[in-house]
Amino acid sequence: MDPRTELTLRDIGDADLDRAVELAALAFHLKLDDKDRAQQRAVLRDTDRIGAYDGETLAGMAAAHHLRLAVPGTQLPCAALDFVVVAPTHRRRGALSAMMAETWRRCAAEGLPLACLWASESAIYGRFGFGAATEAYRIDIDATRPLALRIAPDARPLRLLAPADAPAELGAFHEEQLAFGAGRFSRDVTWWRRHVLDLEGDEDDDDDDYGPLRVVVLGDAGRPPGGYALYRTRGSGDDGPGAVAVQELAAESAPAAAALWSYLVGIDLTGTVRAYARPLDDPLLLFAADRDQVRVTRQEPCLWLRLVDAGAALTARSWAAPVDLVLAVRDAAVPANDGRFRLTAGGPGAPTTWTPTTDDADLSLDVRELGSCYLGGVPVRRLVQAGLVTEHTPGAARLLDAALATEWLPFTGEDY
Incomplete structure (x- = not known):
């Protein structure tokens, strides 16, 4: 945080929508006419909006549409992030990290186990726990x-x-x-x-x-x-x-x-x-x-996915095959996701459990990789081969892949 001026977070009210639109135009190098501005205001008006303020100056924002995302076997509420920007004058002062942390807090409060976004720069969002889940x-x-x-x-x-x-x-x-x-x-x-x-x-x-x-x-x-x-x-x-x-x-x-x-x-x-x-x-x-x-x-x-509540997300989706594995998950931003958990699923139609355990891990992975493989599009064994997941028990990755498998690969063609 820049010691000269502390940035504060608060909701972006309707009175600040014009300022939010101009900030997005500045950050994304957009040339907007009056109709474009009106459209962007209309889109922003229907979102949950977090602003990072330097005094009365809007220096950053993160908006979220509350949507339902199709996951294997069901649909889950999801915070679909949009208009995530920081003014070029206020970079490297913790604005984005603070807004992401506030987003996870709001997701937990509102029962949204997933967050997603389309990444304008893919190098940024992995450090916030997002993994590329569809291609x-x-x-x-x-x-x-x-x-x-x-x-x-x-x-x-x-x-x-x-x-x-x-x-x-x-x-x-x-x-x-x-x-x-x-x-x-x-x-x-x-x-x-x-x-x-x-x-x-x-x-x-x-x-x-x-x-x-x-x-x-x-x-x-x-x-x-x-x-x-x-x-x-x-x-x-x-x-x-x-x-x-x-x-x-x-x-x-x-x-x-x-x-x-x-x-x-x-x-x-x-x-x-x-x-x-x-x-x-x-x-x-x-x-x-x-x-x-x-x-x-x-x-x-295409879609980058973040498991905000890993337990809720994993127990809600369907599973193609039985699985009983201990996963050691790293998540520095959401402590409830961090630790060792036993994932037990009985296959199609059977209940799934996700419980903390002190048993030895079969697989160790970051929450980012959990987001990548969650929809069934990225095989865990490929993440092992890439050095991003550690397999402690031989064959554990293939067992998890069999359980995660879907008839069709996940796909997102809609860039909101």
Whole structure:
């Protein structure tokens, strides 16, 4: 802490929202017009906001959306952190550490066992106990020719849907899909409108010359959908041939996905379909007949997860196989997580316990690694091989991996 001026923490009230928006613009190098400012104020207004103040100067902030995150077998309340910034004039004075500590205190008080974020700088958040829990591919598809497939696409009709109608028509489908893949967020109508569809924004101000959001749905109106895609298009110009940018694609089956991808690739006057976030086990990569046409261009971490209450998080999720191991967990920030605990789970449907013990540890790990493997996306044995987890009992990592396993890899495509 800078001895000249002690920073104090307090809630950021509505009267300070303009100052909070300007601080975010300063820290993230944003150029905001009046509409952008209004949108950011609206987003911040619905969050829990912690401010680090130097006298009356807002020098740092951390906001949290209270969401429900799909984890194996259930959904758990989660503090989804956003607008985490410190003014460049107040770096290295303990502001971020203090705000994170206050966040853990509030999570405990409000019964939020998990916290998550999208890291603008991945080197920062590991020291606060966050681990990269989901990863995604960026995919480019050559759209100068029809998509070559190894399977027959779903024959149901495709129809365009007005974005304003999407929450009512697609909301239930999205919630049902949460049961099949951890790492996704439950959505209410407000979240759909503001964060997914941007219905509160200005669709004429399109980045990179892309047009307004389009929604295509598989299946007849009045019937449960088989899937949908959210996308934008750009005509040919100085940036090259026309392109399709896929924001989200969800399907109940591989044939349903094949029908949606075929539609996107077949849009006239475009030469590329680009998806910025797709699961590592996306069926597209297997049912595409020509992998030269469908190319993975990048792999990167997505959601960073923090187990604020490790016991509550671990006993709530489902387990694929029985496990009985002692884990020595290091967590300097949350003392209740720090120590040796016996994890006992009986497999699918059986109760799980997480109890302190003095027994010898089978595995030793930091809470950061516990966050990485919690959703089943990062094998514990790989963390052992990387020197980040210590295996004291031979085979313990594979036993824990078998229990953590999920049918589908966790995936987060939604950057809130």
